[in-house]
Amino acid sequence: MNGLIYTLVFMPIVCAFLSYILGRKTKTGRNIFFCAVAALEFVLALVLFIVGQGTETSVTIPGICGMGLNFVSGGFRSIYALIACFMWMITALYSPEYFAHYRNRNRYYLFQLLTLGATVAIFLSADLYTTFVFFEIMSLASYVWVAQDEKAESMKAASTYIAVAVIGGLVMLMGLFLLYNQAGTLVIDELRSACEGKKLYAAAICMFVGFAAKAGAYPIHIWLPKAHPVAPAPASALLSGILTKTGIYGIIIISCRILMHDENWGAFVLIIGVITMFLGALLALFSVNFKRTLACSSVSQIGFILVGVGMLVLSGEANFLAVQGTFLHMVNHSLFKLILFLVAAGIYMNTHKLELNDIRGFGRGKSGLMIPYLLGALGIGGIPLFSGYVSKTLLHESIVEYIHELHEGTVVSTIFSAGGMKAIEWIFLVSGGITLAYMTKLFIAVFVEKNNDKKVQEKYDAKKPCMKKVSAIALIAAAVIVPVMGLMPHAVMGNLANMAHSFFDELHHAHHVNFFAWANLKGALISLVIGAVLYLVVVRKWMMKKSADGKTVYVDRWPKFIDLEEKLYRPVIEIALPFVLGNICKVLDKLGDALIRLVKALGGTVAAIIGGATDVVANALPRIGAFFAGVLDTLTDGLVVFLRKTVYRDAKEPVELEEGNMLTHIIGSFLNWIEGILNKTIWKNHEHTKDLEHRFVLRYTYFKENTSVIGRSLTYGLVIFCLGLCITLIYLLFSSVI
Secondary structure, X not given: OHHHHHHHHHHHHHHHHHHXXXXXXXXXXXXXXXXXXXXXXXXXXXXXXXXXOOOOOEEEEOOOOOOOEEEEOOOHHHHHHHHHHHHHHHHHHHHHXXXXXXXXXXXXXXXXXXXXXXXXXXXXXXXXXXXXXXXXXXHHHHHHHHOOOOOHHXXXXXXXXXXXXXXXXXXXXXXXXXXXXXXXXXXXXXXXXXXXXXXXHHHHHHHHHHHHHHHOOOOOOOHHHHHHHHOOHHHHHHHHHHHHHHHHHHHHHHHXXXXXXXXXXXXXXXXXXXXXXXXXXXXHHHOOEHHHHHHHHHHHHHHHHHHHHHHHHHOHHHOHHHHHHHHHHHHHHHHHHHHHHHHHHHHHHHHOOOEHHHHOOOOOOOHHHHHHHXXXXXXXXXXXXXXXXXXXXXXXXXXXXXHHHHHHOOOXXXXXXXXXXXXXXXXXXXXXXXXXXXXXXXXXXXXXXXXXXXHHHHHHHOOOOOOOHHHHHHHHHHHOHHHHHHHOHHHHHHHHHHHHHHHHOOOOOOOOOOOOOHXXXXXXXXXXXXXXXXXXXXXXXXOEEEOOOOOEEXXXXXXXXXXXXXXXXXXXXXXXXXXXXXXXXXXXHHHHHHHHHHHHHHHHHHHHHHHHHHHHHHHXXXXXXXXXXXXXXXXXXXXXXXXXXOOOOOOOOOOOOOOOOHHHHHHHHHHHHHHHHHHHOOOOOOOOOOOHHHHHHHHHHHHHHHHHHXXXXXXXXXXXXXXXXXXXXXXXXXXXXX
């Protein structure tokens, strides 16, 4: 099992570089290799899921930044690793046809596999440090997906994506520092006991910002509507279906392991979820671009999931419905967006357009696209007999039960009243209705209506396949899962949720849910009615208008001034922050200059005072020193006289010590003899009368005194010590080499 986990994480990363090298030689070989790696990864994830069922296996790579990389399999982790690998395999089978006319395909496949390894590592991570490392690798590698075609709008969307990812990552890292400082651990399974009774709101908020940025939660959802329309459709399927779930994974850890049953935190997540759910649905309803609609839909569905997370925190011990609904809607949304974005890929491959007025009527008679779209749309709309109905019903019933408990008084809330929760329930149902309205809008526009341009419609109606068999098989394989899961909610979805339950909370008694009882069907029916009214009244009457030639067209009614990125974030980051911080720097600079001048002035005064005192001391010290030197000299002389008169008394007849030594006597006598000969010969007229023996003795005495002074000095001793030390070191070096 250990080797299996290592392989799942690192095989795609190694194969990414192999695929790039292979792609330089053969494009077809590279495509086959990429698909084979993705398929093998899915098989390995399936083996891990089946073999490791009911057990957890932990592996560690020690020594990386002191904490090592830690992975663990089992339950929720293995399930979502399997889902990620399934989605990568399906998009890999679809990619060769989609990218047939793209540039830089080698680069795309390289970063696809890098992101696959990082994403699987996130879901299998055993501690938040490992999660963070691979979270950043995933964010940086997936940036290339958004910037793939390198057009101006793609580069701008990519800059937004990477800015949100980097800022979110830095804030998340600060949260991890705070958490580790307060809890003493980042191991996910140890957090519940380590954080019990602690209010770790600062750490939780910082980490929430980082994870919510990737999930696409309000108000940092801005990258999703910008990135998806410009990214390749297979990449959009992964960005929406899987990469957003890595953010949800982190939010679940915060909510279930750090602040579980904390009402304030549950209320915070619930409110963010409600806003994200409703706003995303509204943005999707107004959109007139196929992929942008799906991107805004992703924002809304992330909101539904966050509502579930908020409810499982608030519901306390009775959170079974919220736990199952949250997990199953995560799985459903991953599957829905895989199907719908691959449908968008089929449309774009044939038309190279995504605006509704341009692709209008393209899908007429194309059952290979229409049926998968219908299955995905009915699922995400929460229609009974499809998997989305099951997860949305569980989420809705968790809200209804909480309202009932508030009425009964079995739950006491200081934040929500029964009326407030009732309003949240209606926003939930209305958001579901809006979902049905915009999915109906896309279906009618693409698969029912005709294009306003007859020549374009004739081209669309031409009897030719819209995709190759491999792509069609991949799309159908993903789509058929939706009704299978919906028709057997307990056998398939219920068992799947039970496997993941322990990751969310301790297991509690689960009560049976009758999904097809009238009480549960009623919520779906209300959303269906709201969706029908919105489509017939708002979409058909207000969001469509007649053009100059009398034909109806879809129009974008969304107010242009309501754009958080262009109207708030970019002006704040690019204009306001530089202005404010620049002026703060100017003020600080001036204060610094004033402080320096003040210090200099004070320093001059202090220096003058110290200088005057120093002069006085300098003048006094020599006199004091001379006085004490005189006293010491007098005392020394007296002591010497006293000792000579007593202990070292002089002899009665003093004896003169012989000058020099034997050597100086011999050399001096020899020099005097030479001098005598020279006086009698060369120097006869001016004889030299110097006693050379005595002079030589004086020179010898002078030399002896100087050398003795040097030998007694500290400097000389240090020099000799250093020389000895150097010789010793050289000896040790050479001896060690030998």
